[in-house]
Amino acid sequence: MKIPLLEKRDYDAVVVGSGPNGLAAAIAMQQKGLSVLLIEGKETIGGGMRTAELTLPGFKHDICSAIHPLAISSPFFNTLPLANHGLEFIHSPIVAAHPFDDGTAAVLHNSLSQTAESLGADAAGYNKLFRPLSANWEDLLPDVLSSLKWPQHPLQFAQFGLKALPSAKFIADKYFKTEKAKGLFAGMAAHSMQALDQPLTPAVAMVLMLSGHHKGWPMIAGGSQNLANALARYFLSLGGKIETGQVITALDQLPSAHAILFDTGPQQLMQIAGHKLSAFYKWQLKRYKYGLGVFKVDWALDDVIPFTASDCREAATVHLGGTFAEIAFAEKAAAFGKAVDRPFVLLAQQSQFDKSRAPQGKHTAWGYCHVPFGNTKDMTEVIENQIERSAPGFRERVIGRHTFNALQMQDYNANYIGGDINGGLQNISQLFTRPALRSSPYRTSAKGIYICSASTPPGGGVHGMCGYYAAKRAMKDVFKIAD
Template identity: 50%
Template sequence: MPGKYDAIIIGSGSNGIAAAIRLQQKGLQTAIFEQAATPGGATRTRELTLPGFKHDVGSAILPLGLASPFFRDLPLQDYGLEWIYPEVAYAHPFDDGTAFACYKDLAKTASQLGEDERAYLKLFKPLVRDWDKLNNDLLGPLGIPEHPWPFMKFGMKAMPSARMLVDHYFKNDRTKVFFYGSAAHSTLPLTNIASASFGLVLSTSAHKYNWPFPKGGAGNFTAALLDHYRELGGELVLNQLVSDVRDLPNAYAYLFDLTPRQLLEIKGLNFSSLYRKRMEFYKYGAGVFKMDWALSEPIPFKSEKCRKAATVHIGFTKEEIENSEKEIHQKNTTDTPFVLVAQHTPFDSSRAPEGKHTAWAYIHVPNGSTTDFSEVIENQIERAAPGFKETILARSKMNTHDLQRFNPNLVGGDINGGKQDITQLFTRPIAKLSPYSTPDPRAYICSSSTPPGGGVHGMCGFHASEKVLKDHFRDLN
């Protein structure tokens, strides 16, 4: 019979911690078992290049960390978490040195777009207005929405491909490129059904909350979560690789912040052969090749708007971005990839020695690729910021294998816990009424391989913990 613990969480990513906090809030006794020496999954900060230069190894900008219906109600500021809000949520430069900026102010953003100003307002004004009604449903499993009409209106805009949406709403190619920057976070071809949804959610969150990041490093977000968890009475066990559930203390429930491939390797779980076979068909998405730089000065972007943004999307034409995201799914790459850049130190001097700076970037690549893409990444940034290469003091590179070694959940470099196409957007890891439960009544999945998928929002863990409460601790609900 269970003894010391009511529930045990395996994995200390943001979803695992969210599940543990939720169960502790309900008065249960939990413990997190983490295989690494440092908790946090992909949300960690290290000195990757030179002493004194703090780099986010995985997640760097956390818009959904603030927008999360669960995280935003936690008293994380009491544990030292401080959010940094750049003037520009994200910017998108063009070859002529100009750029579009996404401001929290919707009207200010739209005013840059010329003939597309009214269309941008028509697209986003209802989404920003209804965000509080949409947020819980968008960041949860498929079900009957709390607010059906706003959700249905969102779905009509979100279900098309990003290309279909921009061609319907916008006339100017630059506006289309601007939207592509946020839509490409999906790691899907922009001609895929529902790829528009990612651009809509991320851009709307920018207009609602900005795209903030934690002062001092993303690892401080993890630290605040864990400090709160410990104060609630939770326990954290590090350097504890779990290969057999029977090696863990007895508990009513075990919540795995793991992807399907790793979960199937855990011994002692009572899974049917059919369930195992269905889980084996789970699809992983494209990987990433990531770089970090120690810099002598900020990235010298030609556009002042880019210099005021913590996130910069680099892809100079509609065709360039479309081709970049299409080719990786055909196991190919291009010399002009779409690049996601994060620059923290212009807004947070605590991350580097005085007068020095850091930068972070990645591109999407075929899953499992070991090719070195550092030259093409730096070439793309150089196009938007001539002289960038001259500012580099040191660099760190991580291919898909390096990323998976850093965090085993990043299978083949997939940062979303599995492909987020229409077949796995809501029905992940498999199609079933409860995506968080398994055939073993003790075992649950709480990773980004469950709805709502990738991102530092903790909602996969929250919803998994709610299922545990319903199944085993109904009297506490």
């Protein structure tokens, strides 16, 4: 969506960066009657929500985010009339699939009961792990995606926390007996981008699986860019202003404003506003840790991916990596700086269910594996080998490829330091220090300057909650506006 350049003038607030959190922050403030300018360095808005013809003409590829369980579940996005501004979610018949070498697949269905039943001997364990949380998920999710404030439902949150705090390995061994259930859980926990023997790794798995049971894992019709476009259209309809193609390197480039919110990582914040920040705060930001990077491949295909397991053909998301032990080995190796020959691969096949993504009769696919921070090794062959394990003949259908290594991901989006698409390591040591230990993680040491990116709680994902909470903090501090 092309947005015209606007004249500079005074604003109540300026937001730098138009990812999901920048857009959420801008909307939240504009809704309260403030005048807000949103500035984006690239010619198109969206941050990680961009779509482009990366391989061949007519093939639309999501550059970063592709499947959106947190967008459809977001406590803030759910309050917005985005359907009126062109947003359409598309669901695949099966939420996600996880194939094994024997030609079978474990499956996440929208129905919790159906998922449990499909796991056979582990049906009881699956129900024991998820059913108590699922019964209260609509109330619990806002606490899970919170700003680390006291939960509104403390007993339910404690129930979630007790299961989320140990390692994914501990939870898998406690609740499951079969490789099928353990493998399914491993693929979900691997979204944490950490070794699966680390604390808190079950949290991401549980959020994703419970979200799947409630609102599914949809894609955005026409590409993830259309989620950004819908958010922008709504913001503009409220009277907000957007400038694109404006790379900000110093505060004096910005118009006068009472509050400035940065949808950037700590490093960019220091580069732009470092002279305003205290030495201690900058010391904290410099200690902020980043996690694994990603190597990503987009494919143009002349036919669908020929998965052996039929369930995989019905799922927009497919997790490739085999057993829990295989996935755990690959993730731990990456965490210790080694790129492996059999990585965990997260694959999306949007054109199976959204025909607008490719020319008639053709298809797209999207996939990445985790690699050591900043790694530049070409992982195309090993990723395609993992696909071939479950879909023999896949390579014969490839008619175009595009790749990003970890540093190329950083070059594309400066928030992805070292290829870390989560905006920083989401481990237990940074749970309360994201990006610095402060009374509010969104306040910087400079009056009127805030950070609202995925480097703040609740962290990575297309949910907008980091921006929403940062906007609430800024409105309360600067404008004395409270809920």
